[in-house]
Amino acid sequence: MFTSVLIANRGEIACRIARTARRLGLRTIAVFSDADANALHVRLCDEAHRIGPAPVRESYLVAEALIEAARKSGADCIHPGYGFLSEKPDFAEACERAGIVFVGPPADAIRAMGLKDRAKALMEKAGVPVVPGYHGENQDPNLLKRKAYEIGYPVLIKAVAGGGGKGMRRVDRHADFDVALEGAMREAASAFGDDRVLIEKYIASPRHIEIQVFADRHGNVIHLNERDCSLQRRHQKVIEEAPAPGMTAPMRARMGEAAVAAARAVGYCGAGTVEFIADGADGLKVDAFWFMEMNTRLQVEHPVTEAVTGLDLVEWQFRVAAGERLALQQDQVALEGHAVEARLYAEDPERGFLPSTGRLAEVSFPDREGVRVDAGVDIGGEVLPYYDPMIAKVIAHAPTREKALDRLAEALDQTIVAGPRTNLAFLSNLCRAWDFRAGNFDTGFIDRNLAALGAVPQEIDKGAAAAGIAHILTRESVRLAQQRKTDGPNSPWDASDGFQLSGKRQVGVPFTVDGKKALATVVYDGGRAQVSVDGVAPDPQAKIVAGGAAVYVLRKGRQVSVALTDFEAIDVEHQDGDGVVSAPMHGKVLAILVEKGANVAKGQRLVVLEAMKMEHALTAPVAGVVIDIAVSPGAQVADGARLIVLKAADVNEN
Numbered sequence: 209m210f211t212s213v214l215i216a217n218r219g220e221i222a223c224r225i226a227r228t229a230r231r232l233g234l235r236t237i238a239v240f241s242d243a244d245a246n247a248l249h250v251r252l253c254d255e256a257h258r259i260g261p262a263p264v265r266e267s268y269l270v271a272e273a274l275i276e277a278a279r280k281s282g283a284d285c286i287h288p289g290y291g292f293l294s295e296k297p298d299f300a301e302a303c304e305r306a307g308i309v310f311v312g313p314p315a316d317a318i319r320a321m322g323l324k325d326r327a328k329a330l331m332e333k334a335g336v337p338v339v340p341g342y343h344g345e346n347q348d349p350n351l352l353k354r355k356a357y358e359i360g361y362p363v364l365i366k367a368v369a370g371g372g373g374k375g376m377r378r379v380d381r382h383a384d385f386d387v388a389l390e391g392a393m394r395e396a397a398s399a400f401g402d403d404r405v406l407i408e409k410y411i412a413s414p415r416h417i418e419i420q421v422f423a424d425r426h427g428n429v430i431h432l433n434e435r436d437c438s439l440q441r442r443h444q445k446v447i448e449e450a451p452a453p454g455m456t457a458p459m460r461a462r463m464g465e466a467a468v469a470a471a472r473a474v475g476y477c478g479a480g481t482v483e484f485i486a487d488g489a490d491g492l493k494v495d496a497f498w499f500m501e502m503n504t505r506l507q508v509e510h511p512v513t514e515a516v517t518g519l520d521l522v523e524w525q526f527r528v529a530a531g532e533r534l535a536l537q538q539d540q541v542a543l544e545g546h547a548v549e550a551r552l553y554a555e556d557p558e559r560g561f562l563p564s565t566g567r568l569a570e571v572s573f574p575d576r577e578g579v580r581v582d583a584g585v586d587i588g589g590e591v592l593p594y595y596d597p598m599i600a601k602v603i604a605h606a607p608t609r610e611k612a613l614d615r616l617a618e619a620l621d622q623t624i625v626a627g628p629r630t631n632l633a634f635l636s637n638l639c640r641a642w643d644f645r646a647g648n649f650d651t652g653f654i655d656r657n658l659a660a661l662g663a664v665p666q667e668i669d670k671g672a673a674a675a676g677i678a679h680i681l682t683r684e685s686v687r688l689a690q691q692r693k694t695d696g697p698n699s700p701w702d703a704s705d706g707f708q709l710s711g712k713r714q715v716g717v718p719f720t721v722d723g724k725k726a727l728a729t730v731v732y733d734g735g736r737a738q739v740s741v742d743g744v745a746p747d748p749q750a751k752i753v754a755g756g757a758a759v760y761v762l763r764k765g766r767q768v769s770v771a772l773t774d775f776e777a778i779d780v781e782h783q784d785g786d787g788v789v790s791a792p793m794h795g796k797v798l799a800i801l802v803e804k805g806a807n808v809a810k811g812q813r814l815v816v817l818e819a820m821k822m823e824h825a826l827t828a829p830v831a832g833v834v835i836d837i838a839v840s841p842g843a844q845v846a847d848g849a850r851l852i853v854l855k856a857a858d859v860n861e862n
């Protein structure tokens with residue numbers, strides 16, 4: 209067995225690999241970009257090495273930088289995780305050349321499965337059923353169109369170099385083919401540098417069912433059952449489970465054999481996934497599944513397989529890479545209970561699933577039996593715009609599917625993430641969606657049910673907004689009580705002020721919810737202040753998390769951020785005496801008012817920041833010279849991001 213591993217990844221998968229590596233007694237070596245210097249995966253490992261600036265092309269995708277870090281740290285092996293360099297055969301070869309074991313399949317196997325057209329041709333030869341269609345060399349648009357007609361609509365155009373659902377177009381009518389082809393090719397060229405496509409029959413009522421395979425270097429290949437990943441959005445998985453609802457033992461055996469044959473055909477070694485599309489129109493049928501592609505790496509959704517088989521797939525990856533034999537025969541592989549995984553993303557389902565970035569004011573996950581959480585962030589961490597916005601996976605395991613879904617839904621309800629928006633409410637709605645629970649679903653389920661799942665623009669949560677503004681007013685009234693001498697008694701939220709007047713008094717307090725203007729009503733009556741928003745009282749169930757100027761209010765997996773409208777120009781004086789001007793909250797830089805080298809006076813306006821839909825001028829905390837401008841106009845900046853650095857002038861009043 210190895211004594212050390214360099215983990216060539218970030219986020220949850222880097223953390224997850226580190227956990228097993230440590231249990232096996234390996235020294236764990238992390239890598240990080242400048243933006244990740246403080247990331248969870250860096251803190252979890254025994255040591256960490258910088259590999260470059262934040263963009264992936266300058267850091268996590270730079271093979272030489274990773275191999276150099278492995279050399280420097282004396283790593284025995286490199287685990288690539290998923291994404292990034294995990295499916296780059298050149299990287300696998302470069303590792304071997306450097307005398308470092310690549311924890312993954314041989315480069316040739318990655319290459320053989322890397323392009324979907326060649327992989328399909330290879331699988332046909334190996335007797336694995338493939339989706340009917342055209343995957344030839346000739347890319348003449350007229351020929352492709354004729355092939356589509358012969359295959360019969362609807363068809364799917366796919367980039368041969370594709371991944372992550374990119375370069376894919378479904379075409380329903382012959383008349384729409386040309387435009388779709390053009391779009392698919394353009395997307396493929398820009399995403400993969402290869403515009404070639406293949407055409408497939410679009411399988412009616414498609415279910416995505418994949419088989420986890422494992423192979424060692426001694427010719428043993430087994431499968432670890434299936435996963436159903438049919439709940440997808442834009443051809444990307446959202447919820448995965450094992451076993452697949454409606455799966456029968458004979459069909460599992462057939463699919464397992466096909467997957468093992470696929471792995472054998474390319475001389476596979478290690479963990480891999482063979483993805484099939486099944487026609488689920490009238491339930492799963494033994495002869496109605498077809499090979500789509502093979503992912504030659506560990507998959508995001510591997511934890512559901514771990515739950516039902518009781519195995520640690522990362523441990524197996526290390527053992528196989530170290531030359532050990534598989535410990536189990538096919539008939540010894542367990543399948544116990546049911547497991548479901550939900551991918552928790554920093555994104556906003558109510559606004560077209562737009563990724564959401566920024567500092568995590570709060571992160572907390574339930575710690576309960578039957579629930580596993582693989583997280584890549586913790587409190588105070590930041591969701592960065594450079595990387596995939598998946599922040600964690602929540603996995604539930606129970607004796608039955610129904611119980612597993614209940615358990616997952618409850619775990620999601622108990623999960624707290626404040627700051628960036630998340631898909632928590634959407635995921636828990638999915639777990640409770642009746643048709644999904646009944647097993648009536650295919651890959652179109654999410655798209656057909658967006659409104660029912662809450663993934664459409666919605667009214668703000670007034671009970672939560674009221675709770676947020678009540679919290680702020682209480683906080684402010686405490687602060688003002690202390691400052692009354694200077695502030696005077698006229699602030700509308702000063703409860704003691706209301707107390708001095710006889711009878712009832714009602715005031716309107718302007719505030720913002722998610723940056724939009726709103727008005728709260730405060731009624732003072734006998735010394736008690738009652739807050740409401742459009743007649744809705746604060747919901748005592750709402751969870752309040754203090755942010756910067758705003759507070760986050762969480763309720764039922766949704767979040768509102770609430771702030772007073774007229775908070776004063778932000779005072780940066782107290783922030784840094786050292787001349788660093790940083791963003792007091794997440795926002796967008798509208799203007800930089802100074803140039804590098806400029807002399808500025810204390811209090812001079814330096815940057816205009818738009819946050820919470822308002823403009824804020826950030827001023828110089830000291831007099832001095834501008835020595836660095838770290839951002840440009842238009843940039844989105846996170847709470848705390850450094851914007852401008854001043855070198856303080858000599859303290860010489862004359």
Ligand code: ADP
Nearest residue numbers: 217218219290291292372445507508509596598
């Ligand atoms: P697929 O969707 O291709 O079947 P997975 O479900 O395993 O495969 O997802 C892999 C995808 O995860 C990659 O294509 C990439 O978009 C994304 N990804 C890559 N690296 C990371 C990472 N470190 N953290 C989160 N997501 C990542």
Ligand code: ADP
Nearest residue numbers: 370371372373408409410411414416443500651
């Ligand atoms: P990627 O490399 O992007 O993961 P895949 O070939 O695995 O590409 O396809 C991604 C998803 O697109 C599948 O999970 C499935 O939902 C859908 N899909 C792919 N091929 C077909 C098909 N022939 N018919 C219906 N849906 C398909």
Ligand code: MG
Nearest residue numbers: 372483500501
């Ligand atoms: Mg795929």
